[in-house]
Amino acid sequence: MKKANIIIISLCLSVSILPSVVRADMISPGATAALLLIIIAPIIGIIALIAWLVIRKIKKNNDSKREPKIRA
Amino acid sequence: MPSDSKKNLTVYGLSHAAIDASCAAVAFSLLSSKSITNDYFIQLVIMYNVIAFGSQTLVGLLVDKYRCPKLSAISGSVITASAIPVSFLSPLYAIILAGIGNALFHVGGGTISLNLTKNKAAAPGIFVAPGALGLLIGTLYGKSGSFTAWPLLIIIAILCALMYYTKYPEINYKTDEKINTNYFESIILLLLMTIVARSVIGSVVVLPWKSDIFLLVTLTSGIVLGKAFGGIIGDKYGWQKVGVISLLISAPLLAFGAAIPEAAILGIFLFNFTMPITLVAISNTLPGRPGFSFGLTTLALIIGVLPTYAGAGSFMSQSHSVFAIIISSAIVLYYALFLYSRKPNV
Numbered sequence: 001m002k003k004a005n006i007i008i009i010s011l012c013l014s015v016s017i018l019p020s021v022v023r024a025d026m027i028s029p030g031a032t033a034a035l036l037l038i039i040i041a042p043i044i045g046i047i048a049l050i051a052w053l054v055i056r057k058i059k060k061n062n063d064s065k066r067e068p069k070i071r072a
Numbered sequence: 073m074p075s076d077s078k079k080n081l082t083v084y085g086l087s088h089a090a091i092d093a094s095c096a097a098v099a100f101s102l103l104s105s106k107s108i109t110n111d112y113f114i115q116l117v118i119m120y121n122v123i124a125f126g127s128q129t130l131v132g133l134l135v136d137k138y139r140c141p142k143l144s145a146i147s148g149s150v151i152t153a154s155a156i157p158v159s160f161l162s163p164l165y166a167i168i169l170a171g172i173g174n175a176l177f178h179v180g181g182g183t184i185s186l187n188l189t190k191n192k193a194a195a196p197g198i199f200v201a202p203g204a205l206g207l208l209i210g211t212l213y214g215k216s217g218s219f220t221a222w223p224l225l226i227i228i229a230i231l232c233a234l235m236y237y238t239k240y241p242e243i244n245y246k247t248d249e250k251i252n253t254n255y256f257e258s259i260i261l262l263l264l265m266t267i268v269a270r271s272v273i274g275s276v277v278v279l280p281w282k283s284d285i286f287l288l289v290t291l292t293s294g295i296v297l298g299k300a301f302g303g304i305i306g307d308k309y310g311w312q313k314v315g316v317i318s319l320l321i322s323a324p325l326l327a328f329g330a331a332i333p334e335a336a337i338l339g340i341f342l343f344n345f346t347m348p349i350t351l352v353a354i355s356n357t358l359p360g361r362p363g364f365s366f367g368l369t370t371l372a373l374i375i376g377v378l379p380t381y382a383g384a385g386s387f388m389s390q391s392h393s394v395f396a397i398i399i400s401s402a403i404v405l406y407y408a409l410f411l412y413s414r415k416p417n418v
Contacts, residue, residue, distance in 0.1 A: 008261075040118065040122045040126075043122065044375060047126055047127070047129055051129045051364075051368055054133065054364065055256075055260060056257075058247070058251075058256075058358065059251075
């Protein structure tokens with residue numbers, strides 16, 4: 001796996017997990033935003049990951065179009 | 073700018089203000105009517121932000137695939153309008169509808185604005201700018217205690233009709249244009265990082281004088297004019313020069329002058345210059361995908377507010393943190409636009 005992919009996946013995971021960890025102490029009956037963060041941060045992380053995969057695909061498609069054709 | 077483009081900008085810019093005003097009015101009317109608790113209000117606002125900003129990347133992919141920006145903008149407006157009467161029945165459903173409608177409208181309108189002045193930042197800046205004004209009007213209207221559905225419903229209906237009858241420009245969906253393959257991901261990542269930084273600053277800077285209505289209106293005008301002029305001035309004198317210099321000047325003004333209205337308003341005005349520049353630079357890096365490009369920028373915006381939601385806002389709002397974030401953002405923007413301006417490999 002390319003270094004860039006590893007960095008992005010790590011970033012996405014951080015975005016997903018960090019807020020939950022930071023606010024974990026808040027999770028108790030009556031906690032408001034903290035509970036929501038447990039749900040929303042992973043969603044944002046997943047969307048960021050999808051966006052990154054789309055960007056990678058665009059790059060890959062563009063690269064393959066530019067490969068020189070071998071003529072018989 | 074051709075007259076058709078001006079017409080489109082007027083219609084979609086006004087619609088942008090109306091949609092953002094409606095969303096803010098719905099949210100704040102729920103709070104002022106005491107139909108929900110303060111805690112529940114915070115939950116709903118976070119949920120709204122995630123739906124409205126987080127989903128635009130996915131909505132953008134769909135709008136690009138089916139090539140339907142006008143349908144997206146009009147349906148978004150209708151869904152947002154439907155949130156207004158629903159807010160009297162169910163706060164949760166109203167917020168969900170407002171979020172979905174807002175996302176659809178922004179992607180549709182954003183796609184059209186990105187194609188009004190090809191590869192230039194002026195039109196998208198003018199399209200995005202009225203949003204801040206709409207938010208202010210909607211917030212004041214929602215909080216006023218005299219919130220009623222019909223004025224906003226009539227305005228949105230008229231704007232929907234105008235959007236329907238306004239011929240939008242040809243949208244560039246050609247995905248086979250040359251891209252800067254050497255630095256492709258780096259350019260996008262660095263540009264998104266500057267947007268994240270802008271969002272962080274927008275959510276953490278404390279302006280203690282904001283309760284004064286005159287100063288609040290002036291501040292909002294600074295945001296609106298900053299976004300609008302950022303694109304125009306950037307196109308004229310160069311994105312890199314204008315974007316980086318404006319950030320560097322805004323850093324001390326926002327970091328150390330936040331308590332002084334004049335300094336902070338000037339800082340906010342300059343700070344917003346980069347908004348259209350980063351948006352169009354991303355869109356130009358991803359040719360033929362205007363909806364996805366627009367969505368990426370809003371995804372970066374929501375990532376930027378996550379630290380505040382997570383409780384890190386108080387640390388980041390300190391003067392030295394604000395200064396460091398803006399200066400870092402200027403350096404990152406400089407490098408991103410430096411890579412962007414290098415010619416693509418053939």
